[in-house]
Amino acid sequence: MTAWRADLLSDTLTQPTPAMRAAMGAAVVGDDVFGEDPTVRRLEEQVASRLGHEAGLFTPTGSMANQLALRLHVRPGEEMLCDALAHVVRAELGAAAVFSGISSRTWSAPRGLLDPADPLALVQTGVGPYQVCTALVVVENTHNFGGGTVQPLWAIRQVRAATRGLGVAMHLDGARLWNAHVATGVGLAEMGSHFDTVSVCLSKGLGAPVGSVLVGSQAAIDEARVWRKRYGGGMRQVGILAAAGLYALDKHVDRLAEDHARARRAAVAFAEACPASVEPAMVETNIVMLATGATGWTAAEFVAASGQQGVRAYAAAPGAVRLVWHLDVDDAATAYAIDVLTALLRERPR
Ligand SMILES: Cc1ncc(COP(=O)(O)O)c(C=O)c1O
Incomplete structure (x- = not known):
């Protein structure tokens, strides 16, 4: 392994700190598939409440959290909309199509920044048997390939207001929402509550070795829990990993x-x-x-x-x-x- 003097490849590279490892070692655990891991429960509840949502689901990766959300919101043959450099279309290896039969259309966004006119020009609902109906708009905040840019709240609000009445859902890929929160001082709930579901990562800037959380309504998370198991993501004494996330939320956000x-x-x-x-x-x-x-x-x-x-x-x-x-x-x-x-x-x- 090369000993880099500065490793700027990705914020996923971080090593768990000694204190984080100690927290993991001390975690009280149980079988999470039976809902018996108190540390996982605590993590799910804490993230959901911080983001202004009812319930949360611990997932091994951000990609799985995103894909569960897409699965919930879009039926096979319907479409999701997102910008062309969004992680969900650029780097999840066609999972939306492979697992959920979802088609995707994209807009191009300089620096990844959301301009409400872009998704709103693409949205089409009730277009009958000949065209694809839009079921979901996905926004990434901060935007990774946009250069860590923070999405303007006014733009999110505008898309939400325009799509709500159409029955089009919104999902936030908030892998780095913590960074947006710290950079702007805007509350996590203020940024998260405009969306039906939000995924956040613990394994990027927060420095946990693994893990993401999907939040949404209780009904949405109950359904996502079923799909997580179906995808092979039901984990057992996984509080040992959730403990790293809880430690990171406490010590590594500010x-x-x-x-x-x-x-x-x-x-x-x-x-x-x-x-x-x-x-x-x-x-x-x-x-x-x-x-x-x-x-x-x-x-x-x-x-x-x-x-x-x-x-x-x-x-x-x-x-x-x-x-x-x-x-x-x-x-x-x-x-x-x-x-x-x-x-x-x-x-x-x-
Ligand atoms: C914006 C964004 N969303 C989702 C993910 C997926 O996270 P994971 O690698 O845990 O699947 C990443 C990973 O880099 C990302 O940058």
């Missing part, structure tokens, strides 16, 4: 501000080295998307060159490099990454 500050500090340095590579004011949370087009590097070349000096990054597109700050990237690693990456940005190979 500290996300440190990740945001480091990402912004790096973006300022990158913009000084190459102004066209990034606009620091647009870095709202823990993700920096570097546009390599103006630097003379392709994203793949840039990532290879930075990797040779111990800074791991991700080529998100031919002209875009993604850098993600997290629990295991401290000030020293950030300073090192800034040195290496600004030198590359100044180098301009062609």
Whole structure:
């Protein structure tokens, strides 16, 4: 395994801290398929109440939480709408179609940001036997490939108001909703309550080794619990993992501000080295998307060159490099990454 001096590949890489491991070791557990794991119950209740929903369901992954939500809201042959870079259509390997017979239509959104006109131009209900009916709009907040952008609440409210009367549901992929909450100070319930269901991840910025929670009405979560078991996601003494999530909710939410500050500090340095590579004011949370087009590097070349000096990054597109700050990237690693990456940005190979 390479010992990276700054590993900015993803916020999923974090190692559980010693205190988190101790909390996991001390967890009281039971068989969760029989509803007998008190630690899982506590996690589900806590996340649901923080997000302003009735009930929650612990899932192994964010993808499963999303796919359970899609399954609940969309019948086979109906469609969901989302932006073209949303995780549900870009990175869940066609699961909506494979498992639930769902078709998808997308809009393109600069920086992933929701413009109500985009989904509302696509929504079609009651279109009879010839066309596909829309059953769901999915919003991602923060938006991963948009560069960690925070969705405007006014836009969410507007889509909700327009779709509610049509019987179109809304699901929030809130894998990094914690980051949006910390960056804006807007309450989690305020951001989550406009949606029928919300999925949140414990294994990204919060630093738990595994786990997500899907929240919604009691009826929706009861149904999702059945589908989770059917998908093979019924877990037994899994309080040992839920304990990591509970620990993270207690200790690792507010500290996300440190990740945001480091990402912004790096973006300022990158913009000084190459102004066209990034606009620091647009870095709202823990993700920096570097546009390599103006630097003379392709994203793949840039990532290879930075990797040779111990800074791991991700080529998100031919002209875009993604850098993600997290629990295991401290000030020293950030300073090192800034040195290496600004030198590359100044180098301009062609
Ligand atoms: C926005 C978003 N949603 C969902 C997921 C899925 O999470 P998991 O990897 O736990 O399936 C990810 C993973 O990176 C993500 O970035």
